[in-house]
Amino acid sequence: MYRNFENLxxxxxxxxxxxxxxxxxxxxxxxxxTNVIVKNAEISKGILFHYFGNxxxxxxxxxxxxxxxxxxxxxxxxxxxxxxxxxxxxxxxxIKLKITHANPTISRLVLQAFLNxxxxxxxxxxxxxxxxxxxxxxxxxxxxxxxxxRNGVDPKKALEMVMLFLEALQVKYTKExxxxxxxxxGDMDKIMEEYKETxxxxxxxxxxx
Amino acid sequence: MYRNFENLxxxxxxxxxxxxxxxxxxxxxxxxxTNVIVKNAEISKGILFHYFGNxxxxxxxxxxxxxxxxxxxxxxxxxxxxxxxxxxxxxxxxIKLKITHANPTISRLVLQAFLNxxxxxxxxxxxxxxxxxxxxxxxxxxxxxxxxxRNGVDPKKALEMVMLFLEALQVKYTKExxxxxxxxxGDMDKIMEEYKETxxxxxxxxxxx
Amino acid sequence: MYRNFENLxxxxxxxxxxxxxxxxxxxxxxxxxTNVIVKNAEISKGILFHYFGNxxxxxxxxxxxxxxxxxxxxxxxxxxxxxxxxxxxxxxxxIKLKITHANPTISRLVLQAFLNxxxxxxxxxxxxxxxxxxxxxxxxxxxxxxxxxRNGVDPKKALEMVMLFLEALQVKYTKExxxxxxxxxGDMDKIMEEYKETxxxxxxxxxxx
Amino acid sequence: MYRNFENLxxxxxxxxxxxxxxxxxxxxxxxxxTNVIVKNAEISKGILFHYFGNxxxxxxxxxxxxxxxxxxxxxxxxxxxxxxxxxxxxxxxxIKLKITHANPTISRLVLQAFLNxxxxxxxxxxxxxxxxxxxxxxxxxxxxxxxxxRNGVDPKKALEMVMLFLEALQVKYTKExxxxxxxxxGDMDKIMEEYKETxxxxxxxxxxx
DNA sequence: AATGAATGAGGCTTCATTCAT
DNA sequence: CATGAATGAAGCCTCATTCAT
Numbered sequence: 001m002y003r004n005f006e007n008l009x010x011x012x013x014x015x016x017x018x019x020x021x022x023x024x025x026x027x028x029x030x031x032x033x034t035n036v037i038v039k040n041a042e043i044s045k046g047i048l049f050h051y052f053g054n055x056x057x058x059x060x061x062x063x064x065x066x067x068x069x070x071x072x073x074x075x076x077x078x079x080x081x082x083x084x085x086x087x088x089x090x091x092x093x094x095i096k097l098k099i100t101h102a103n104p105t106i107s108r109l110v111l112q113a114f115l116n117x118x119x120x121x122x123x124x125x126x127x128x129x130x131x132x133x134x135x136x137x138x139x140x141x142x143x144x145x146x147x148x149x150r151n152g153v154d155p156k157k158a159l160e161m162v163m164l165f166l167e168a169l170q171v172k173y174t175k176e177x178x179x180x181x182x183x184x185x186g187d188m189d190k191i192m193e194e195y196k197e198t199x200x201x202x203x204x205x206x207x208x209x
Numbered sequence: 210m211y212r213n214f215e216n217l218x219x220x221x222x223x224x225x226x227x228x229x230x231x232x233x234x235x236x237x238x239x240x241x242x243t244n245v246i247v248k249n250a251e252i253s254k255g256i257l258f259h260y261f262g263n264x265x266x267x268x269x270x271x272x273x274x275x276x277x278x279x280x281x282x283x284x285x286x287x288x289x290x291x292x293x294x295x296x297x298x299x300x301x302x303x304i305k306l307k308i309t310h311a312n313p314t315i316s317r318l319v320l321q322a323f324l325n326x327x328x329x330x331x332x333x334x335x336x337x338x339x340x341x342x343x344x345x346x347x348x349x350x351x352x353x354x355x356x357x358x359r360n361g362v363d364p365k366k367a368l369e370m371v372m373l374f375l376e377a378l379q380v381k382y383t384k385e386x387x388x389x390x391x392x393x394x395g396d397m398d399k400i401m402e403e404y405k406e407t408x409x410x411x412x413x414x415x416x417x418x
Numbered sequence: 419m420y421r422n423f424e425n426l427x428x429x430x431x432x433x434x435x436x437x438x439x440x441x442x443x444x445x446x447x448x449x450x451x452t453n454v455i456v457k458n459a460e461i462s463k464g465i466l467f468h469y470f471g472n473x474x475x476x477x478x479x480x481x482x483x484x485x486x487x488x489x490x491x492x493x494x495x496x497x498x499x500x501x502x503x504x505x506x507x508x509x510x511x512x513i514k515l516k517i518t519h520a521n522p523t524i525s526r527l528v529l530q531a532f533l534n535x536x537x538x539x540x541x542x543x544x545x546x547x548x549x550x551x552x553x554x555x556x557x558x559x560x561x562x563x564x565x566x567x568r569n570g571v572d573p574k575k576a577l578e579m580v581m582l583f584l585e586a587l588q589v590k591y592t593k594e595x596x597x598x599x600x601x602x603x604g605d606m607d608k609i610m611e612e613y614k615e616t617x618x619x620x621x622x623x624x625x626x627x
Numbered sequence: 628m629y630r631n632f633e634n635l636x637x638x639x640x641x642x643x644x645x646x647x648x649x650x651x652x653x654x655x656x657x658x659x660x661t662n663v664i665v666k667n668a669e670i671s672k673g674i675l676f677h678y679f680g681n682x683x684x685x686x687x688x689x690x691x692x693x694x695x696x697x698x699x700x701x702x703x704x705x706x707x708x709x710x711x712x713x714x715x716x717x718x719x720x721x722i723k724l725k726i727t728h729a730n731p732t733i734s735r736l737v738l739q740a741f742l743n744x745x746x747x748x749x750x751x752x753x754x755x756x757x758x759x760x761x762x763x764x765x766x767x768x769x770x771x772x773x774x775x776x777r778n779g780v781d782p783k784k785a786l787e788m789v790m791l792f793l794e795a796l797q798v799k800y801t802k803e804x805x806x807x808x809x810x811x812x813g814d815m816d817k818i819m820e821e822y823k824e825t826x827x828x829x830x831x832x833x834x835x836x
Numbered sequence: 837a838a839t840g841a842a843t844g845a846g847g848c849t850t851c852a853t854t855c856a857t
Numbered sequence: 858c859a860t861g862a863a864t865g866a867a868g869c870c871t872c873a874t875t876c877a878t
Contacts, residue, residue: 004837028325030240034873044839046876055873116237116325153410161407168377198370201362205414213861221862243848253864258849260862422858446743448658452852462860464855473852534655534743571828579825586795616788619780623832631840661869671843676870678841 002061005051015041016048020062025109028116029059056121060128063113066106067128073099074136085144085159086203092140093166093195097188100174104181111174137163150208158206162199169198211270214260224250225257229271234318237325238268265330269337272322275315276337282308283345294353294368295412301349302375302404306397309383313390320383346372359417367415371408378407420479423469433459434466438480443527446534447477474539478546481531484524485546491517492554503562503577504621510558511584511613515606518592522599529592555581568626576624580617587616629688632678642668643675647689652736655743656686683748687755690740693733694755700726701763712771712786713830719767720793720822724815727801731808738801764790777835785833789826796825 005013019041023032034055038045052058077095079088100107113125146155173191177184184191214222228250232241243264247257261267286304288297309316322334355364382400386393393400423431437459441450452473456466470476495513497506518525531543564573591609595602602609632640646668650659661682665675679685704722706715727734740752773782800818804811811818 028237028239028327030237031327033871035871045841045874046839047837049874050838118236118240150413154406157403157406158410161410164377164381165374168373172373194366197363197366201367201370201414202410203414204359205410205412209418217862242846244846254848254866255850255864256862259864262849264848446655446657446745448655449745451850453850463853463862464860465858467853468859536654536658568831572824575821575824576828579828582795582799583792586791590791612784615781615784619785619788619832620828621832622777623828623830627836635841660867662867672845672869673843673871674841680870682869 002051005061008051012041012043016043016051017062017065020058021066021105021109024059024062025105025112028112029118029121032059034058059113059121060124063110063125064128066109066113067132069106070099070103070110071132071136073103079140084148085141086162086199088140089159089162089166090195090199093169093199094192096166096170097173097191097195100170101181101184101188107174108178111171149206153206162202165198165202166195169195211260214270217260221250221252225252225260226271226274229267230275230314230318233268233271234314234321237321238330239327241268243267268322268330269333272319272334273337275318275322276341278315279308279312279319280341280345282312288349293357293412294350295371295408297349298368298371298375299404299408302378302408303401305375305379306382306393306400306404309379310386310390310393310397316383317387320380358415362415371411374407374411375404378404420469423479426469430459430461434461434469435480435483438476439484439523439527442477442480443523443530446530447539448536450477452476477531477539478542481528481543482546484527484531485550487524488517488521488528489550489554491521497558502566503559504580504617506558507577507580507584508613508617511587511617512610514584514588515591515602515609515613518588519599519602519606525592526596529589567624571624580620583616583620584613587613629678632688635678639668639670643670643678644689644692647685648693648732648736651686651689652732652739655739656748657745659686661685686740686748687751690737690752691755693736693740694759696733697726697730697737698759698763700730706767711775712768713789713826715767716786716789716793717822717826720796720826721819723793723797724800724818724822727797728808728811728815734801735805738798776833780833789829792825792829793822796822 005016008016016037019037022040023037027033034048035045037058038048041048048058052061074095079091114129117125141156141159144155144159149155149158173184177187214225217225225246228246231249232246236242243257244254246267247254250257257267261270283304288300323338326334350368353364353368358364358367382393386396423434426434434455437455437457440458441455445451452466453463455476456463459466466476470479492513497509532547535543559574559577562573562577567573567576591602595605632643635643643664646664649667650664654660661675662672664685665672668675675685679688701722706718741756744752768786771782771786776782776785800811804814
């Protein structure tokens with residue numbers, strides 16, 4: 001079904017994608033309007049449903065598309081495979097921040113998809129996320145030297161904790177700079193510093209003295 | 210305007226409160242329907258708007274009501290005024306968790322209010338939250354002994370970080386147990402353990418060896 | 419029925435009158451809201467209907483009140499009983515203009531009452547107007563010297579024509595200065611000039627060379 | 628947007644136009660109900676807004692439609708290009724009267740549009756009117772022989788005055804015969820006579836003895 | 837493949853009036 | 858006299874989806 005859409009001529013395909021991303025990024029799923037999308041994409045009502053069947057399928061397609069797009073961005077920054085895990089994680093956080101800043105609309109859509117989604121479709125979003133997580137997270141945690149951790153700290157759980165924290169920091173900044181993404185660039189140094197301090201504390205807390 | 214509502218006979222007042230909380234807890238602001246509320250509260254369309262003017266005002270009133278309700282719960286657990294700040298924070302986290310578990314619908318509404326709120330009313334929600342924060346957070350941070358922190362760690366920022374982290378943990382569990390709050394009770398020991406481990410690491414990271 | 423209202427304590431009576439005039443002046447009858455009136459007058463819903471029975475009766479009372487108020491104003495300017503009819507008419511027009519300017523809200527209400535009234539109540543408004551006309555117009559036309567008119571001009575119809583014209587001029591200015599009544603004062607000289615020119619032409623057209 | 632409406636099949640288009648004109652002619656803008664329109668036009672709620680977006684746009688479209696319709700009628704009566712300006716104006720007034728009589732509903736709608744319009748849309752109505760005025764009025768005033776006017780009479784202002792007067796006469800009759808347009812035909816001779824007398828007086832007043 | 841006409845339920849809100857207290 | 862709770866129809870408008878062309 002989506003095959004047909006993907007074979008569409010590039011121009012119209014782009015118009016549909018852009019209008020959809022725009023709408024789903026700035027409004028939650030239920031508030032987003034297919035009417036607005038077709039108007040902005042300058043396509044007919046029918047064609048949207050011809051390609052996507054219904055709003056939900058359109059939404060899931062767009063979310064998938066954006067996730068893939070972000071994934072592509074990630075791949076441009078090859079992670080250093082060795083070295084201390086905390087350095088790797090810090091690096092990851094900064095990459096995430098850069099990508100968010102460089103793709104504000106897409107990032108916002110993904111955020112919306114995770115936060116403001118009705119229960120009918122939340123599971124499918126979670127599913128997509130899990131798949132990506134399974135692909136991306138393990139490499140980060142590969143080749144960890146568990147001996148580096150001090151006694152009483154479970155390395156696996158500790159790292160989960162770090163990830164959770166970075167995510168919280170990420171969400172905090174994303175919300176804070178919502179609508180004024182430009183300023184984020186200027187404050188990047190300050191933010192990086194905060195990231196570093198945080199990681200430093202965690203590292204200090206998990207490694208032996 | 211709300212005065213009138215509050216002088217209403219208890220039965221009807223409760224029906225309206227319950228129906229509203231129910232609806233706003235399970236659906237985001239825009240998805241929530243005043244029609245559903247009046248139907249479940251068994252009142253007429255008009256009377257709801259007679260008391261609250263419009264949907265937004267109703268929502269803000271309900272959010273305020275729920276926040277106050279949670280605040281009342283909090284007050285039942287007097288914080289130990291002295292002792293190590295990390296112990297205090299850990300205690301707070303557990304209280305928060307207990308209250309969330311004991312008031313799942315109300316907690317969910319508050320969560321919704323923070324996450325799924327359109328930009329028209331987000332500021333007013335933030336405002337309510339700030340006021341409460343200003344009242345609740347300082348006592349927690351009172352009488353901190355800054356000399357306990359190791360060199361290179363700014364106590365104020367460090368504690369901000371701890372709070373952010375606990376919040377992230379809170380959100381994680383709230384989402385995880387959404388809809389199956391009963392199980393949370395059974396898992397409470399496990400969760401407490403996780404809280405403790407986390408705090409331990411942070412403490413370890415912030416205090417000198 | 420209105421008797422009761424009129425015996426009300428002066429303060430509340432004034433609040434009701436002012437709120438009603440305000441509302442009916444700025445909105446047409448159907449758009450005007452009794453809800454808004456009670457809110458602005460700071461009275462209860464019930465009391466308004468207690469005194470006036472329904473919206474229509476309230477409106478008619480207010481219109482009558484305003485008409486009487488304007489009449490009172492008129493009486494402050496005793497018309498010169500003798501002299502040329504055109505001079506008298508010119509004088510009348512200027513008085514009307516001054517009163518309109520001095521009582522913009524009330525004048526606007528009266529204008530609304532004549533223009534934007536649903537057919538259910540239009541006749542009763544017309545009726546009020548007729549009664550006042552019957553009282554006011556004849557004195558103006560008293561003691562006209564028909565011999566002054568040139569042959570072929572029916573004095574009665576000619577004067578009707580003059581009145582119609584002055585009214586048109588009045589409506590023109592009222593509309594033109596709607597919302598910026600202050601400026602009308604400054605332009606009064608210019609307007610007076612236009613009145614005079616007009617009257618001059620009509621006089622010239624109706625009197626023999 | 629209106630394009631789509633205009634390409635609609637003639638039958639439904641007519642039903643929508645008629646129902647709208649009917650409703651807006653007999654009620655002021657705010658009192659007119661889109662519900663009544665769709666019921667009388669036998670169309671669904673949605674389709675009306677599909678074509679016109681909102682009530683205001685529908686109204687403006689209908690006003691424009693009616694103005695154009697009246698303009699078409701006007702063009703059927705080619706004005707005599709030469710001759711005395713007063714004769715031309717008299718002729719124009721009579722044409723206007725005839726057209727009003729022949730198209731009572733449409734004329735009434737246009738009158739409503741000018742008189743009973745909320746301030747939100749009044750400017751746009753004025754704008755439409757101005758555009759038509761700019762097209763229609765100048766030809767009427769072309770080739771005026773200013774030397775015909777007596778000293779002390781500014782030809783331009785004098786003619787403005789004549790137009791204003793004719794309009795007042797027009798409004799007077801339109802209101803007077805509202806709802807019994809048939810009788811207007813029978814009284815046409817009498818009305819023509821009044822027009823003539825009026826013009827005669829003005830002419831007499833503006834030309835030298 | 838593509839259009840856009842069509843639906844009608846549901847969205848929030850306002851309304852004048854009544855009546856028990 | 859006075860209050861304000863209560864009604865529920867009607868207001869305008871939006872919605873996702875279908876289907877004939």
